Amino acid sequence: MDTILQVENIHTFIGQFHILQDVSLSVERGSITVLLGRNGAGKTTTLKSILGLTPPSQGRVVFDGQDIRGRRAFEIAAMGIGYVPEHRAIFRDLTVAENLKIAERKRGDLDRKADFIFGLFPDLKRLYRLPGNHLSGGQQQMLAIARALVPDNKLLLIDEPSNGLAPVLIEQMMEAIRGLSATTTVLLVEQNFIMASQLAQAYYILDDGTTVHSGAMADLVKDKALIHRYLGAVAESVGGER
Amino acid sequence: MRLTAIWKSGKVYIILLVGLVVLSVVGWRSMGQQSFVRTALSGLTLGALYFMVAAGLTIIFGLMDVLNFAHGAMFMIGAYAGWQFYTNPTFLFGLAPLVLALVAGMVVTPLIQPLAIRWTIPPHWRQRLRAALVVLAVVLAIVGLLGLDVRGLAKTAMVATMVDPLAEATPQEPLAAFWRRPVLFLLAGLLIALAQARPGDRTQVVRRGAAQRSIVALLGFALLTAAATLARESAAIAVLKMNADVRFFLSLAVGALIGAAIGGAIEISLVRPLYVRPTFLILATMGLSFVLRELTQLLWDPLPYAMSRPPLFSQPGKAASILEWFSTHTLTVEILGVTFPSYRLFIIALGLAMFVLLMIVMNYSRLGMTIRAGVQDRDMVEALGINVRRVFTLVFALGAGLAALGGIGAAPFAPVEPVMGDRFQMQGFITVVIGGMGSYSGAAIGALLLGLARAFGDFLALKFSLTPAVSEASTVIIMALVLLSRPAGLFGKKE
Numbered sequence: 089m090d091t092i093l094q095v096e097n098i099h100t101f102i103g104q105f106h107i108l109q110d111v112s113l114s115v116e117r118g119s120i121t122v123l124l125g126r127n128g129a130g131k132t133t134t135l136k137s138i139l140g141l142t143p144p145s146q147g148r149v150v151f152d153g154q155d156i157r158g159r160r161a162f163e164i165a166a167m168g169i170g171y172v173p174e175h176r177a178i179f180r181d182l183t184v185a186e187n188l189k190i191a192e193r194k195r196g197d198l199d200r201k202a203d204f205i206f207g208l209f210p211d212l213k214r215l216y217r218l219p220g221n222h223l224s225g226g227q228q229q230m231l232a233i234a235r236a237l238v239p240d241n242k243l244l245l246i247d248e249p250s251n252g253l254a255p256v257l258i259e260q261m262m263e264a265i266r267g268l269s270a271t272t273t274v275l276l277v278e279q280n281f282i283m284a285s286q287l288a289q290a291y292y293i294l295d296d297g298t299t300v301h302s303g304a305m306a307d308l309v310k311d312k313a314l315i316h317r318y319l320g321a322v323a324e325s326v327g328g329e330r
Numbered sequence: 331m332r333l334t335a336i337w338k339s340g341k342v343y344i345i346l347l348v349g350l351v352v353l354s355v356v357g358w359r360s361m362g363q364q365s366f367v368r369t370a371l372s373g374l375t376l377g378a379l380y381f382m383v384a385a386g387l388t389i390i391f392g393l394m395d396v397l398n399f400a401h402g403a404m405f406m407i408g409a410y411a412g413w414q415f416y417t418n419p420t421f422l423f424g425l426a427p428l429v430l431a432l433v434a435g436m437v438v439t440p441l442i443q444p445l446a447i448r449w450t451i452p453p454h455w456r457q458r459l460r461a462a463l464v465v466l467a468v469v470l471a472i473v474g475l476l477g478l479d480v481r482g483l484a485k486t487a488m489v490a491t492m493v494d495p496l497a498e499a500t501p502q503e504p505l506a507a508f509w510r511r512p513v514l515f516l517l518a519g520l521l522i523a524l525a526q527a528r529p530g531d532r533t534q535v536v537r538r539g540a541a542q543r544s545i546v547a548l549l550g551f552a553l554l555t556a557a558a559t560l561a562r563e564s565a566a567i568a569v570l571k572m573n574a575d576v577r578f579f580l581s582l583a584v585g586a587l588i589g590a591a592i593g594g595a596i597e598i599s600l601v602r603p604l605y606v607r608p609t610f611l612i613l614a615t616m617g618l619s620f621v622l623r624e625l626t627q628l629l630w631d632p633l634p635y636a637m638s639r640p641p642l643f644s645q646p647g648k649a650a651s652i653l654e655w656f657s658t659h660t661l662t663v664e665i666l667g668v669t670f671p672s673y674r675l676f677i678i679a680l681g682l683a684m685f686v687l688l689m690i691v692m693n694y695s696r697l698g699m700t701i702r703a704g705v706q707d708r709d710m711v712e713a714l715g716i717n718v719r720r721v722f723t724l725v726f727a728l729g730a731g732l733a734a735l736g737g738i739g740a741a742p743f744a745p746v747e748p749v750m751g752d753r754f755q756m757q758g759f760i761t762v763v764i765g766g767m768g769s770y771s772g773a774a775i776g777a778l779l780l781g782l783a784r785a786f787g788d789f790l791a792l793k794f795s796l797t798p799a800v801s802e803a804s805t806v807i808i809m810a811l812v813l814l815s816r817p818a819g820l821f822g823k824k825e
Contacts, residue, residue: 139713141712157533159535160717160719161713162712162714162717165713166715171710177707180706181702182703186699189696190699
């Protein structure tokens with residue numbers, strides 16, 4: 089199979105703290121891969137390290153055949169990585185239209201993608217001229233994902249899309265992300281195990297800043313002991329608990 | 331129901347508007363129309379200048395969390411640059427070849443980087459090598475300046491006001507002696523470029539297409555350097571022979587551009603390495619403002635100079651209305667029964683124009699959109715593939731240019747002196763605090779309030795023979811009152 093992202097033994101410090109202590113993973117082109125693990129296991133930092141927002145101090149990150157470790161975040165992103173941070177980090181002072189427009193890397197990106205984006209999230213069309221801070225939590229999450237879809241991204245890093253959403257919205261979000269994998273590759277961080285298990289083909293489990301387990305999602309679902317050991321109560325609850 | 335919604339969204343505006351109207355009515359009745367209008371117009375003039383200083387400060391703080399204590403120095407540099415260009419540009423044209431040569435050298439980084447990073451240098455020597463290169467560059471630049479009568483060049487404008495400016499326009503060094511200076515500066519620039527390339531550091535990414543652009547830039551700047559070297563005298567004479575009004579508007583542009591260029595250079599060299607240490611940044615910019623002030627004193631002595639007003643604003647007589655002024659260009663204009671200097675009205679117009687321009691840039695341009703987004707979340711802007719560092723440099727340059735423009739605007743009616751920047755910087759900071767850090771419309775309202783407070787405070791001080799310190803204190807009192815009711819300022823979002 090064709091690997092689009094290869095992370096080899098990266099270590100990341102944030103200030104004095106050694107957050108990632110040897111993380112390795114690889115993502116196949118066109119797949120959905122999920123990062124699992126407890127709070128504070130280093131999932132978000134892994135995404136940020138790939139993107140260069142928290143640059144790893146050692147190891148290798150190979151994206152689309154090029155070693156990108158040490159490059160600046162904007163250069164890495166411009167190679168075709170879209171980032172959907174947790175907590176729906178949209179720009180609250182910008183309108184929905186501006187939130188999408190700012191993500192353009194080439195003139196006309198938004199015009200080309202508008203139909204696709206509005207097909208995925210019809211609400212955004214109605215809210216197009218509203219400022220971001222007028223949107224509900226679910227709408228903000230949709231906007232955050234839509235923003236990553238404006239340029240032609242080869243890989244999407246999506247951090248906890250279900251966090252704090254009502255169950256009906258989680259369903260909608262899952263449909264949207266599943267739809268994305270037809271055209272792009274997704275690396276997902278997700279606490280909601282039900283959602284993760286239904287979406288992803290492959291998984292990695294992080295614990296204390298290290299990748300401790302990986303494999304095909306179909307195998308993990310059967311291995312209740314493993315789930316319990318590393319994911320604990322989180323995996324047994326249905327999402328939206330926080 | 332609807333009324334409460336309006337109240338909620340525009341509370342600040344409504345209170346301010348009502349307050350200003352009430353105060354105006356009281357002032358108008360008690361002071362009489364004449365003194366009221368005159369004082370209000372003076373206040374607007376000051377407010378326009380405060381706005382031009384505060385706008386840059388507030389955007390720079392909002393986007394980068396930098397309290398730029400060198401911002402007043404930009405105001406001062408603008409005033410000096412504009413004054414020099416208008417009165418006698420000999421100094422500017424005398425130094426231009428050196429600056430251009432330095433830049434020409436510095437742009438080659440992408441060109442030499444692919445070679446330099448392949449050198450085998452042990453890691454602990456790399457930093458020392460870079461430091462040595464920069465020191466060597468500074469030495470070369472100093473050698474390049476040795477024997478050049480910089481003070482002599484600077485002094486030309488001081489005497490030019492009195493006598494025929496053309497007679498003083500030609501103290502430039504002959505080409506035979508001068509040519510080695512730009513060459514030395516070019517070498518210094520090349521050394522800095524080499525240091526920037528981080529020799530031996532193979533993790534550096536060489537960008538595609540950057541080398542070609544760098545060749546074009548090198549050739550362009552080298553040509554400019556040569557032209558500037560040859561045209562040192564003739565350009566100065568040409569500028570002085572120009573129509574004085576055209577020269578005045580050119581000096582506005584030149585001063586703003588010089589301010590912007592210096593602002594950009596400061597961001598790249600001094601501010602950028604210190605973003606991670608905000609406290610150091612305050613000290614560094616404050617120190618820089620001292621250095622710039624002393625440098626100005628060294629060149630022009632700690633004396634106040636008066637820049638003469640261009641003919642456009644200095645024809646004898648009085649225009650009966652603003653409309654009439656457009657054909658008479660008189661020194662004063664009658665407005666609402668008051669005789670007021672036309673140049674000060676121009677400053678008010680300039681401040682307004684800058685506000686409108688800034689509003690358009692912030693709301694309708696991609697740069698403005700990026701700034702608004704960056705004020706909230708810099709990392710996310712970077713994660714979209716936008717070079718935030720370049721935006722920082724641009725914004726720093728933009729703010730410095732705006733402050734410099736304010737400086738030249740002030741030059742024809744406020745003394746041009748080394749300390750002029752400090753006064754305006756203090757008022758600028760108070761303006762920013764009142765308006766709310768990061769909000770340019772807040773800066774506009776704060777500047778308006780402060781300008782009016784200063785003008786009416788001066789009026790009251792004069793009337794009741796109080797110390798003029800009353801008007802200075804009034805601005806601080808306003809700040810205290812605003813902060814008590816709204817700790818983030820009138821339009822502030824950041825704490």
